[in-house]
Amino acid sequence: MSVLRPDESSARELAGLEAGAPRPPTWDPVTGDGTLTSDPATRAPLVLGNRDFHSVTETVCGYIEKGPGRWWLPAFIVSAKVAGLMPLMIGYLIITGVGVWGLNNQVDWAWDITNFVFWIGIGHAGTLISAILCLLKQKWRTSINRAAEAMTIFAVICAGTFPGIHIGRVWMAWMLFPIPNSNAIWSNFSSPLLWDVFAVSTYATVSLLFWYMGMIPDFATLRDRAALRLIRDGSGGEKLPVLGFQVDRLRANIYGLLSMGWRFSSRHWHTYEKAYLMLAGISTPLVLSVHSIVSFDFATSVLPGWHTTIFPPYFVAGAIFGGFAMVLMLLIPSRELCPGMKDLITRRHLENMAKIILLTGMMVGFAYFMEFFIAAYSGNKYEADVFVYNRLMPPFLAEHIGDGRYAPYWWAYWAMIFCNVVTPQVFWFKWGRQSVPVIFAVAFFVTIGMWFERFVIIVTSLHRAFLPGEWHMFFPTLVDILTFVGSCGTFLTLYLLFMKFLPQFAMSEIKAVMPQADPHGHHHDDRHGGGHGHGDGHGHDHGSKHEPATPRQGGEA
Amino acid sequence: MSKKIYKTEDGRGVYGVMAEFPDTPTTFHAAEKVRDAGYSAWDVYSPFPIHGIDEAMGMKASKLPLLVGVMGLLGASLGFAFQYFVRTDYAIVHQGKPADAWQVLIPVTFEFGVIFTAFSALLGMFVWNQLPMWHHPLLKKERFLRTSDDRFIIAVEATDPKFDPEATRAMLTKAGATRVELVEE
Numbered sequence: 001m002s003v004l005r006p007d008e009s010s011a012r013e014l015a016g017l018e019a020g021a022p023r024p025p026t027w028d029p030v031t032g033d034g035t036l037t038s039d040p041a042t043r044a045p046l047v048l049g050n051r052d053f054h055s056v057t058e059t060v061c062g063y064i065e066k067g068p069g070r071w072w073l074p075a076f077i078v079s080a081k082v083a084g085l086m087p088l089m090i091g092y093l094i095i096t097g098v099g100v101w102g103l104n105n106q107v108d109w110a111w112d113i114t115n116f117v118f119w120i121g122i123g124h125a126g127t128l129i130s131a132i133l134c135l136l137k138q139k140w141r142t143s144i145n146r147a148a149e150a151m152t153i154f155a156v157i158c159a160g161t162f163p164g165i166h167i168g169r170v171w172m173a174w175m176l177f178p179i180p181n182s183n184a185i186w187s188n189f190s191s192p193l194l195w196d197v198f199a200v201s202t203y204a205t206v207s208l209l210f211w212y213m214g215m216i217p218d219f220a221t222l223r224d225r226a227a228l229r230l231i232r233d234g235s236g237g238e239k240l241p242v243l244g245f246q247v248d249r250l251r252a253n254i255y256g257l258l259s260m261g262w263r264f265s266s267r268h269w270h271t272y273e274k275a276y277l278m279l280a281g282i283s284t285p286l287v288l289s290v291h292s293i294v295s296f297d298f299a300t301s302v303l304p305g306w307h308t309t310i311f312p313p314y315f316v317a318g319a320i321f322g323g324f325a326m327v328l329m330l331l332i333p334s335r336e337l338c339p340g341m342k343d344l345i346t347r348r349h350l351e352n353m354a355k356i357i358l359l360t361g362m363m364v365g366f367a368y369f370m371e372f373f374i375a376a377y378s379g380n381k382y383e384a385d386v387f388v389y390n391r392l393m394p395p396f397l398a399e400h401i402g403d404g405r406y407a408p409y410w411w412a413y414w415a416m417i418f419c420n421v422v423t424p425q426v427f428w429f430k431w432g433r434q435s436v437p438v439i440f441a442v443a444f445f446v447t448i449g450m451w452f453e454r455f456v457i458i459v460t461s462l463h464r465a466f467l468p469g470e471w472h473m474f475f476p477t478l479v480d481i482l483t484f485v486g487s488c489g490t491f492l493t494l495y496l497l498f499m500k501f502l503p504q505f506a507m508s509e510i511k512a513v514m515p516q517a518d519p520h521g522h523h524h525d526d527r528h529g530g531g532h533g534h535g536d537g538h539g540h541d542h543g544s545k546h547e548p549a550t551p552r553q554g555g556e557a
Numbered sequence: 558m559s560k561k562i563y564k565t566e567d568g569r570g571v572y573g574v575m576a577e578f579p580d581t582p583t584t585f586h587a588a589e590k591v592r593d594a595g596y597s598a599w600d601v602y603s604p605f606p607i608h609g610i611d612e613a614m615g616m617k618a619s620k621l622p623l624l625v626g627v628m629g630l631l632g633a634s635l636g637f638a639f640q641y642f643v644r645t646d647y648a649i650v651h652q653g654k655p656a657d658a659w660q661v662l663i664p665v666t667f668e669f670g671v672i673f674t675a676f677s678a679l680l681g682m683f684v685w686n687q688l689p690m691w692h693h694p695l696l697k698k699e700r701f702l703r704t705s706d707d708r709f710i711i712a713v714e715a716t717d718p719k720f721d722p723e724a725t726r727a728m729l730t731k732a733g734a735t736r737v738e739l740v741e742e
Contacts, residue, residue, distance in 0.1 A: 053604055053707035178643055186643040190654045190661040195668075202668040206675040213679055217705070221604075224702040231699055260689035263696060264704045266588075266614060268686040269606035274619045275682035282629070282674045285667075293664055512605035519585035519607050 035348035036434050046140060046513050049343035053511050059340040060218075060505045061225055065251075068338050068499045076496045082489025089483040090165055098168050100479045106472035107462045111480040112166035114454040115487060117294055118322070119159035120200065121315070121450065123207070124287050125323020126152025130210060131283035134276075140352055142509040143344045147334070148327050149211040150502070154494040155326070156204045158487040163196070192296035199293040206286055210279050212258075216272075218503035219259035226251035291315045298457065305386040305461030308374065314367035321360035321420070322450030324353050328443035330495060332436060334504075344505055347434065354433035357446060361424035364453075368421065382466065390460045408473060409460045416456050419449025563715050563722060570742035572694035573599075573714040574725055575701060576734035581607055584709040587732035588613040591711060594728055598717035602701070602710040621685055625677045632673020637666040694742050701740075712740065 035044040047056065093100055103110055126148035133141035164173050176197045178187040187194050226248040238247040262268070292312035299311040328350065335341040372392075375383040389405050391413040398406035407413065423445040426432030433439065464471045498504070511517055563571035578584040581603070588601050592615040601610055640662045648656035683689065695701045695712060704710050711734070713725050726737050 057604075057706045178639075184647050185649070186647060188649075188651050189640045189644055189665060190651050190658070192664075195664040198665045198668040202672045205672060209675050209679050213682070217605075221705040224705040228699065228702050256691065260683065261691040261693060261696070262688065263693055263701075264602045264604060265686075266601040266603060266607065266610045267616065268688070269603075270611050270616055271619050271621055271682050271685045273606055274621050275625075275678040278622060278625050278678045279675055282671050282678070286671050289664070289667060289671075296664075508605040512608070517581055517605060517607070519581050519609055519613070 035346040036351060044346070044348045045515075046143065046346070046348075047343060047510060048346055049340070051343060051514075052516065053514070056344070056505075056510055056514070057221060057225075057507055059344070060503055060507050060510075061222060062340070063338055063499060063504055064222060064501060065225070068334075071337055072496065072500060076493065076500075079489050079492040079496060083486060083493040084489070085482045086161070086486030086490050089479050089486055090161070092479060093165060093483070094170050098166070100477060102475050102477045102480055104472045104474065106465070106470045107459055107474040109166075109458050109462060110474050111455075111476055111484060112162045113297075114451065114458050115484050116159050116162035116166075117315075117454040117458075118451045119155045119162075119487065119491075120203075120294060121291060121319035121454075122323045122326045123152040123155035123159065123203070124291060124316070124319035125327050126150070126155075127203075127207060127210075127283050127287040128320050128323065129327070130214070131280040131287065134280040135284060139513045140349055142513050143505055144327065144331060144349055144353075145509070146211075146214065146506045147331060147498075147504055148323075149207065149214065150495065150498045150504075151323075151327060151330060152207050153204070153211055154491050154498075155323075156200070156207060157494065158491050160200060160204065161487065163200075192293060192300050195293045196297055199290045203286060203290045206279070206283055210283060213272075213276060213279060214506055214509075215503060216259055216262050217264065217508040218506065219255045220262035220264065221507055222503065223252055223256040223259050226255065288316055291319045298461075303461055303465055304380070304382040305390065305457070307383075308371060310367055310370055310374070314364070314370075317360050317363035317367065318420075318450060318453060321357060321364050322446060324357050324360070325443040325446035325450070328353055328357075328439055329447060332440045332443070334499070338499075338504075344510065347436070350436060350439050351433050354427045354439050354442070357442065358424050358427035358433070361420060361427075361446070365421040368417065386461060386464070390464050391456060407460070409456065409463070412452050412456050412460065416449050416452040419445040420453060423449075561720075563720075565739065565741055571715045571722075572740040572742045573712050573717070573720065574722065574729065575695065575698065575710050575712040575738050575740050576726075576729035576732075577700065577736040577738075578709040578711065578733060579735055581709065583733040584711065585610060585613055587711055587729070587734065590728070590732045591713065594719070596713055596717050596719050596725075598714040598720070600712055600714075602695070602704040602708075602712065604705060604707055604709075619685070621678070621681050624681050625674055628677035628681075629670045629674035633666050633670030635673075636669025637662055639669075640665055694740050698738065698740060700736070700738065 035048070037044055049055070051059075101110070101112065126145075129141050129148040130145040130152075133145075164170065167173060167176075175181075176187070176194070178189075189195075229248050230246075230252060239245065240247060240250070292315065295311035295315035298306035299308060301307060331345055332350070335345045372387055375387045388402075389407050391407050391409065393402065393405065393407045394410040394414065395406040398404055423442050426438060426442060431438070432442075459474050463474055565571060576587075578587055584601060584603060585607060588610060591599055592613065601607070601614060603610070607613075637659075641657070641659075644656050644662075650656065654661055700708070701710060711729060711732075713720055713729070719725075722739070729737050
């Protein structure tokens with residue numbers, strides 16, 4: 001066996017492979033928590049803290065059984081109050097009419113559709129992590145996929161609200177679906193807006209199935225832990241404050257029901273893994289199709305600024321970009337606040353996500369540039385006019401160049417460029433992508449920038465189209481703003497509920513990528529190191545090593 | 558060969574025996590031994606899918622992908638046929654597109670295919686695995702419940718033609734089991 005490099009031995013020690021000196025109490029500023037190695041031959045450990053399987057179970061189930069921390073209840077109360085704005089504002093909208101929004105004749109889509117595209121885009125990172133990274137066999141996804149999938153579901157819930165309420169007469173929303181009616185008029189299947197209905201509802205359903213399927217083994221773990229506690233002290237245990245139910249009894253029943261009686265059988269795992277892989281395989285084209293279809297809403301119209309063929313890939317890249325930013329905005333505070341989470345979500349995970357943000361940010365930046373290039377290259381003066389005089393030209397430049405016209409929404413455009421193109425560039429540098437505060441700050445900017453991107457695409461293209469006589473500015477009303485704020489509150493409230501009541505990590509998947517899960521041995525057996533054959537020969541001579549000194553047997557037979 | 562029916566001393570039926578193993582490699586190699594001993598009604602229980610255990614247990618490749626593929630194509634065809642019917646049933650010319658143009662039907666056809674695939678993958682997995690099954694003899698064993706945490710268990714069922722309370726127990730112990738228990742029905 002080869003000589004260990006010093007960093008490898010420390011990485012092995014951190015992964016629980018070898019006993020060694022206790023972990024330093026503070027992080028080494030150079031290598032962070034030990035996972036930020038730049039040596040390509042060293043695989044960073046995915047789970048830190050000398051953990052065995054049991055301690056992973058304890059930590060993850062602890063968030064549910066002991067709660068995520070004392071901060072949870074105040075955070076939940078505040079975000080639930082903010083979430084309350086949403087039904088309030090929607091109720092006001094329905095009983096009054098869409099006039100409560102700042103829409104006008106020219107700008108008939110504004111914050112409603114901006115919010116829709118913003119939220120649906122955020123969902124895409126979850127599916128990317130769970131499906132595409134699964135197909136690419138990226139093992140680091142196992143500790144972030146559950147949270148990202150949860151985020152997907154909640155983002156799609158927020159997204160789905162907006163098209164539902166923007167149609168004006170909400171009670172006619174059923175006409176979105178092809179339901180036979182007395183007028184014998186069917187939905188228009190040649191419209192991208194109807195494709196959108198199918199794409200988003202399919203996306204929501206498949207994401208939910210994928211999320212649920214991944215949680216089945218973890219529900220079973222929660223069920224078994226509650227059942228074991230009940231066996232240990234049948235009468236005792238925590239009780240619900242008012243209703244008086246025994247909490248563990250409820251857990252054993254509810255999680256047990258949801259687990260479908262999963263019993264960790266290898267024959268079940270075999271089919272389960274196949275089914276999971278197929279769900280990942282079908283979610284991959286699905287996630288690409290959903291934002292492509294969302295972009296068709298714009299791209300198939302004749303409006304300058306919307307009518308571009310680059311929209312589908314541009315929207316998909318932007319969705320993944322914005323979604324990863326949101327994943328980071330949720331996970332960075334979570335790992336600070338929840339005990340033990342830093343062992344599961346390492347600095348390496350954050351760095352990897354920062355790299356994806358850099359990549360997709362560059363793709364988005366390229367698309368911004370390409371829109372200008374095509375506007376100039378095509379010689380379409382309407383297109384060129386939209387890009388220069390609806391978006392780009394700030395007033396202080398207009399005084400010196402051109403005919404003095406400036407883009408009224410120039411600040412929105414430049415906010416988008418700054419947030420989406422400029423700020424991610426710090427991830428080229430190691431100090432940027434390896435510093436947690438910097439990653440959080442960039443994620444924050446990107447989230448804002450991606451909202452502005454949709455605002456720029458929708459409002460700046462609409463507010464000055466072909467006929468100058470129809471030009472109008474759009475100003476949001478208080479109802480517009482509070483509905484969006486309410487949707488952020490809804491998103492956060494749902495996420496907080498997820499943190500408290502559902503397993504935040506795919507425990508079985510994390511255990512499967514731990515070194516102890518290797519069926520060919522990790523701690524005792526260097527003869528087989530690197531060999532992955534399942535030869536019978538090595539299996540047989542090997543088993544005898546584990547013959548226990550004093551076999552204990554149950555005496556029931 | 559007549560089928561033997563085993564009973565415990567107090568007259569309960571016997572589901573089989575379950576053997577506990579200390580770690581992944583031991584479990585893996587014990588599974589190979591049970592396979593080579595010719596057992597058929599047995600299973601390995603582990604907190605996560607052990608890499609390569611399907612070969613070590615001698616499992617055949619799952620036929621689920623075939624079902625899912627057929628269902629996906631069926632869904633896409635149904636979606637296409639449904640849209641075609643809707644567009645020609647009460648033909649209204651929208652956006653100058655002919656009522657029977659197939660190109661505009663592709664996005665929703667795809668979504669139909671996806672949703673059929675997803676449901677058949679999940680439901681097919683349940684059907685194949687005979688789930689939901691909320692009651693099972695093994696789930697009544699206290700020690701078995703730890704498999705969802707960090708334990709590894711191999712259970713051989715009494716319905717297996719090669720099952721024999723003493724011989725099976727001896728075989729599992731020899732394979733490295735730290736504890737063997739009888740499982741009542």
